[in-house]
Amino acid sequence: MAQLLIVDDEAHVVDRFAATIDWAGHGVEQVYKAYSGPEALELLEQFSIEIVITDIKMPGMTGLELIAEIRSRWPRTKCVLLSGYSDFNYAKEAILYQTEDYLLKPVKEEDLLATVKRALDKLRSEWEEVISLQRLNYTLKENLPLLRANLLHELLQGRRWSESVLLGKMKTLGLPEFEGSTFDLMMIRLEEPFTERDPQDRYWIEYAIGNMAEELFGGRYAIWHTKDAHDYLVFVMAPKQGDGGRAEGAEEPLWFERTAASLQSAVSTYLRGRISILVGSRGSFPLEVPDLYNRSIAAFRRRIGSERELFTRLEDDPPPKEVRSLQSLYEPPTLVHLLEAARWDEIEEKLQAIFGAMDSEGSAAQEHVLEVYFTIASAYAYIAHKNGRALSALIGDDFDRMAEGEPFRSAGALKEWTLRALGRIRGDMEQEAKDTRTSLIRWIQGFVEEHMDRDVSLQTIADHVNRHPVYVSKIYKLETGENLSDYVNRVRMEKAEYLLKNTPDKIYEIAERVGYLRPHSFNHAFKKAFGMTPQEYRERHT
Structure with a gap:
């Protein structure tokens, strides 16, 4: 639905057109009124107005001057001229200013509506061109590296899509080599003097390292990389098939490690800086991407830490301990983000996934009950306080257990408490929104009547x-x-x-x-x- 502005120094013309025509029935959602050119410009600065109907002869700023200003500032806005003067010179100027039509007063309602319809059709046609496949493909190509990096970043963080959705995203971004493939992971941390450079210099250094990796590994691997939240460069590499592809058997891991070491040496020699590298083990794409990434982060912290210019393998790290963190609890979107956006169905789906993961952990259940409890309680308190409310007022008796420091002894009891408290928080937030809107409607109606x-x-x-x-x-x-x-x-x-x-x-x-x-x-x-x-x-x- 479009928005339309009527401009004329004759107030009765503006008021009549605004009040008596069924604009909504002809694709216009909102009609604005202005009685001078400057007043019209003020409205145009505030609202996304698609069509302007303006008189030519107005004191101060004429309709043609108004249209000239609109053309320079809002070129997509369509303009229609009204005039009581049957003067061909005006018509010529209207053509020069690319107006949609030139109508003589008194204007018939059907003529005005027909002109507005043509303007709406033209707008629709122009926007269809903007979103055409050709334009989308061009835009996609220009932004492809960033879009690829963002998608990989979400995969590393544990974001899940259905197989068909992920496959569609990857094909759109030109990443078909990863479909159903194994992959190798490599992580790089930039060190001195790179860390002392300004952000723009670091961007070009990261870009250069990515090109170096492509040069060294590109013959055998399809390469996909991003920068994570820890400022590591993370490379996910899928072996290519056929001639020139990967070597078979035991030689392949050795080749990968030697090539990674060559990258480290090349960065030192040609970019004059230091990097540390961790080479991960092979995994199955995409299911094992988050787990292998998280293990690599932990290995980087344990084996490299604050040392500089080191090289290590994930296999050198001791096997993971018995108790693991619940990945579903932390994978995006987080519970806090979902609560902030009031995405209630997705919140319940996430909670069900968390408690489903707890059920599968067996002997570690009590450890996970505490982990889940503290995370959920923190999220509930955060959203309550952000909305200016006390959590105790929202969840009532369920707050007592939190205040007394009594953790839950079973996942089942925690789940019941979690869903019950969520229901109360949701009910309060929805009622607050409804009350706020109801008060606003009454305020508006009272003002209009008075x-x-x-x-x-x-x-x-x-x-x-x-x-x-x-x-x-x-x-x-x-x-x-x-x-x-x-x-x-x-x-x-x-x-x-x-x-x-x-x-x-x-x-x-x-x-x-x-x-x-x-x-x-x-x-x-x-x-x-x-x-x-x-x-x-x-x-x-x-």
Whole structure:
């Protein structure tokens, strides 16, 4: 749905077009009104307006001057000119400014709607071109390295997709070699003097190391790399098949290690800096990517630590201890992030995955009960405090166990507590949002009813309730099912109907009391709503 602006120094023209045409039925969601060029520019700076209908002859800034400004600042906005002057020179200037049409006053409603429809069709066509496959492919190619790195980073962190979704992402990014493949992992840490360089220099150093790795390993491996949260360069490499591909048998791991050592030496010689390298074991893609990565991080910490320019293998590290961390508890998106976004279905899915993993751990269950409890309790406290609430007020009796420091003795009891507390937090957050919106709607409606004889434009209402006009418009429609402009018109007509029936006020006085500057505009709007003029209505009902 588009947004439209009507501009004319004759207020009754603006008000009539805005109030009497069924814009929503013709693809226009919101209609804005301006009575001068500068006022129109203020609205254009605030709202994403797609179509502007403007008069040519206006004091101060003419319609052509307004369109020239729009062309320079918002070139996609479509403009339509109105004029009471049948002058070919204006038409020529309108063509030069690439207006969509040039309409002579008085404008028929059907002619104006036809012009707006053509403008909407043109906008749709232009955006379809923008999102065309050719343009997408070009954009994808330009951003391919970053998109590949981001996808690998998510895999390393444990993000899971269905096989078909991941395969589709990889094919889009030109990574088919990894489908159903084994892979080798290599991690690189930049050291002095690289760590002392500014961020831009480090970026080019990382880029150069990636190119060096491609030169050394590219004959045998498809290479995919990223920089992780620890500033390590992480390379996932899938062996290529066929001629020129990987060596068979026991020779292959030795070749990989020798080549990694060559990379370390080349960086020292040609980039004049030091790096430490860890070579991981072979895994199955993509299932074993997060586990092998996490083991490599731990090995890097234990075997290399703060030493410099070392080279090690994951196999040199002792086997993992009996108790492991629950990967599902920490893989993205985290519980805290899901709570912040109020993604309740995904929160429940994540919790079910966590407790499912606990069930499979057997003897380590008690260790994991504590690990899960502290993580979930921390997340619940965080979201409560971020929303300015005490957790005890949200979860009631379930807070007592936390306050008394009594950990749960079984995964089942912890699960019951977790889901029950989640339900209470969710209910409170949803009720708070509903109450906030309900109060806002009442505030808006009260303002409209009290200021019916003055300006009740969307901008004025938004200023009164201290919200952005787009937010006000969207929330009002979401909560009431009615456009705010339709509500304003309806209230005006209801009040006008009452005054016609119950007061001796003249028609022009009633028009002023319900916010119409000109009786002509009021008569037009009233007839559209009731099928008769205000005078005819009064005669029939009094």
